[in-house]
Amino acid sequence: MRKSHILYLLSFVFILASSCRFNPDMQGPGETALQGEWQxxxxxxxxKLLNYSLYHFKFSCDSFFVSIRSFSKANGGYPDSCVQNGQWSEYAKGVYEQKHDTLRLKGLFSNADLTYKIEGGCFRSGKYEETFKLVKKADSVIQFFPTSSVIPFDARLTKRSSCTPKPL
Incomplete structure (x- = not known):
């Protein structure tokens, strides 16, 4: 009876130990086709639209930085100090994952200098999550179909780069 308890205990410890992994200390390689800057x-x-946004993506290994420049003909409830002539910019950074034609961005809103944005102030802060369906139209043109909007857009590769993983 004791041998069976020890065997169960050792099996449980083995399963528990094999399921645990440390997070990697280096960036992952990301998607080769996305590496660089897309505008x-x-x-x-x-x-004709009251509101729209323009995206600028920078993909480096498995990380992203996005600049979202928004335009509005209506104030939208933001203070005048936030909206400059109906225009404003928001930024986010984090990691991305692409499976088949679906691109998932997960990160946090940040400032233009890549520091994390504190809560409060103008516009969004905290968690940033966006999902896009991608359609490659040419070697340097990808059509993005955001799940948060009904308007697809094309982005052009403006600067190609390659992944050089950095320590986290």
Whole structure:
């Protein structure tokens, strides 16, 4: 009877130990095709829209930085000190994962200098999550279909880079 208890205990410890892993101390390689900077040119019918945003993505290994420049013909409830002539920018950084045609960005809102944005102040702060369906139109053009919007957009590769993993 004691041998069976010891065997169960050792099996449990082995399963527990094999399921635990330390987080990697280096960036992952990310997607080769995404490495670099991508700029959205315009939005379909943007002159007729009340609100729209333009994205600038920077992918480095498995990390991303996004700049979202928003335009509004209506104030939207933000103080005048936040909205400059109906324009403002938001930033986020984090890690991404691509599976098949789906790109998931997970991170936090940040300032333009890559420091994390504290809560309060103008616009969004805290967790940033966005999902896109991607369609490659050419070697340097990808069409993004955001799940948070009904308007797809094209982004052009403006600067190609390769992944050089950095310590975390």
């Amino acid at each position: 959205q040119g315009s939005v379909v019918l943007q002159k």
